Amino acid sequence: MELRQLKYFLKAKELLNFTEAAEQLNISQSTLSQQIKQLEDELDIPLFNRIGKRVTLTEAGALFADFAFQSINKAQDGLLMLRDLHNFQTGKITIGVTYGLRYVLTPALILFATQYPQIKIKVVFGTSEELIDKLNHLELDFALSFFGDIAVEKHFDYQNLFCSPMTVVTAPDSALAQKEIITLEQITQYPLVLPAKGYMTSKFVHDLFERHALSPNIAIEINDIPTLLELVKTGNWHTILAKTSVSQKDGLATIPLLGENMDRTAMIISMKEVYQKKAVKEFYQILHEEINL
Amino acid sequence: MELRQLKYFLKAKELLNFTEAAEQLNISQSTLSQQIKQLEDELDIPLFNRIGKRVTLTEAGALFADFAFQSINKAQDGLLMLRDLHNFQTGKITIGVTYGLRYVLTPALILFATQYPQIKIKVVFGTSEELIDKLNHLELDFALSFFGDIAVEKHFDYQNLFCSPMTVVTAPDSALAQKEIITLEQITQYPLVLPAKGYMTSKFVHDLFERHALSPNIAIEINDIPTLLELVKTGNWHTILAKTSVSQKDGLATIPLLGENMDRTAMIISMKEVYQKKAVKEFYQILHEEINL
DNA sequence: TTTTCTAAATCGAAAATACCGATTGATGTG
DNA sequence: CACATCAATCGGTATTTTCGATTTAGAAAA
Numbered sequence A, B: 001m002e003l004r005q006l007k008y009f010l011k012a013k014e015l016l017n018f019t020e021a022a023e024q025l026n027i028s029q030s031t032l033s034q035q036i037k038q039l040e041d042e043l044d045i046p047l048f049n050r051i052g053k054r055v056t057l058t059e060a061g062a063l064f065a066d067f068a069f070q071s072i073n074k075a076q077d078g079l080l081m082l083r084d085l086h087n088f089q090t091g092k093i094t095i096g097v098t099y100g101l102r103y104v105l106t107p108a109l110i111l112f113a114t115q116y117p118q119i120k121i122k123v124v125f126g127t128s129e130e131l132i133d134k135l136n137h138l139e140l141d142f143a144l145s146f147f148g149d150i151a152v153e154k155h156f157d158y159q160n161l162f163c164s165p166m167t168v169v170t171a172p173d174s175a176l177a178q179k180e181i182i183t184l185e186q187i188t189q190y191p192l193v194l195p196a197k198g199y200m201t202s203k204f205v206h207d208l209f210e211r212h213a214l215s216p217n218i219a220i221e222i223n224d225i226p227t228l229l230e231l232v233k234t235g236n237w238h239t240i241l242a243k244t245s246v247s248q249k250d251g252l253a254t255i256p257l258l259g260e261n262m263d264r265t266a267m268i269i270s271m272k273e274v275y276q277k278k279a280v281k282e283f284y285q286i287l288h289e290e291i292n293l
Numbered sequence C: 001t002t003t004t005c006t007a008a009a010t011c012g013a014a015a016a017t018a019c020c021g022a023t024t025g026a027t028g029t030g
Numbered sequence D: 001c002a003c004a005t006c007a008a009t010c011g012g013t014a015t016t017t018t019c020g021a022t023t024t025a026g027a028a029a030a
Helices: A001-014 A019-027 A028-041 A058-084 A100-114 A127-135 A200-211 A225-233 A278-291 B003-015 B016-027 B029-045 B058-088 B099-114 B128-136 B202-210 B227-235 B279-292
Strands: A048-053 A054-057 A092-097 A119-125 A142-146 A157-168 A191-195 A215-223 A240-243 A253-256 A262-269 B048-051 B053-058 B092-097 B120-124 B142-146 B158-172 B190-193 B217-223 B239-242 B253-256 B263-271
Touching: A001 A019, A001 A028, A001 A058, A001 B058, A028 B053, A028 B058, A058 A262, A058 B058, A092 A100, A092 A127, A092 A278, A100 A119, A100 A142, A100 A262, A127 A142, A127 A262, A142 A200, A142 A278, A142 B029, A142 B058, A157 A225, A157 A278, A191 A225, A191 A240, A191 B099, A191 B128, A200 A240, A215 A225, A215 B158, A225 A240, A225 B048, A240 B253, B003 B016, B003 B029, B003 B053, B003 B058, B016 B029, B016 B158, B053 B239, B092 B099, B092 B128, B092 B279, B099 B120, B099 B142, B128 B263, B142 B202, B142 B279, B158 B227, B158 B279, B190 B202, B190 B227, B202 B239, B227 B239, B263 B279
Parallel strands: A092 A119, A092 A142, A191 A215, B092 B120, B092 B142, B190 B217
Antiparallel strands: A048 A054, A142 A262, A157 A240, A157 A253, A157 A262, B048 B053, B142 B263, B158 B239, B158 B253, B158 B263
């Protein structure tokens, strides 16, 4: 039994005339005859009475027609649903994001969610390590993160969003806040609170000091960035983050770090060879547009 | 899109392993690969993610699977329903019958209807002419009638049930009731009430007298047999019917008619080349069994 | 009746396609 | 790094679908 045969059957049932049905189906009459016969053989019951040249439905045919119709319809509905999905009338996207990029995500998120209210969105905050892991397990459609060697895997696709300089973040009333610029060496003088292991920034900062053979004064490592910023706000500690990781609303000062390769690259990371939903592509678009403002 | 492909897809979805799915489907892995690919092409969307050797469902795949499943199920249900029909768990039969054979039908009808309460039965009383017409229009599954040239059509099938002698039917207290046997000629002396045109018996009786060049005294022609019998019961009139057309319950006497070819043949008449439902075949069986008691 | 027309079934051939085995390429694993 | 595994691909084969032509048979017309 194949959908093709069910379609043939329904058309023949509709017209009760094989010749005309065959025409409308754009097949030959002999093909229709044969396919109907094959279906009848498989069902082990005639669907039509052939009294001479008169064709009428058998009781079996009438009963079976409903099922045939529904079978065809279900398949067709599936196809239509996919077309809709393609035009994202429905669907769900899951976005991973590091705290450092939450100010990038938020406006795009608001724009997208209001524009496509029917699409469910799940946002997962986490460390870069966690996000990479979730990407690998297909639990995310994409992740927003800064570039870093943790995330370098050949089956990932990368889209650059923008570059942001690393800055020292400090309370506005702290001594550091007056500086126009600051060197790595100077920072070693101050007590720091840094993102815990797992965050790309954590690794970046550790590597940075190591490369320059400097020992930073790391007082606290913490895996919650809002809390980290609260600590910084007290003036007792300072931290190092990309400039865009801090918003004006946070009420904190950012001082650029002097040195080479002090730029972080924010990017969209996604799995290669995984189908990119239209909704996801649209979200990329909004992200890029927002950044180019 | 074909049901075969949908089945392949669901198996692949179930196992998320093409090689094993192909094995369980008794096809080669390459065939499965190709058929899935073809389905994806038609749907214009990947159903699976192929990340290296890992196979996972896409969102589209997950959504489509429900429809695929239902489509297959509907077709399968149709098949199962037909199997049930074959074993007549359901269905409806329509039986045509002449009044003259109502006493043959009734016990079979009671037996069948109690044995297969789930089968709807429609009984249509009518003249042989009407029944033949309805058979031709497929409005009856079969008809019970006496044999007669009216009903001789090449696209009919005939099953003999039994033979019944023609008898004169009369009130038990009438003068005729005392006779052991009666001749055609004698009947012409008595006023008759006969079935109206259209009944096989009417034609049979008319032909009979004509063949013997006799003129019967036909006082009344009537197209309702119970009423006809009521008239006979008054003793004012007599009629001619097959012996089995009259029951003991009717309180009437039957006197065999002397002569050649005075036997009527009761039969089942049905359309050739029209599918005979199991229920109908079972009804035939019960009719035959009942008669052979 | 006989003839003519029409529609479904049938038949043989050809076109399409489902299928297979072998191979390839890619990816995890020991 | 070798090895095993799995999906994709390729070329060829087998099967199935399809078609055109013909046959068969009923219905309508002559």
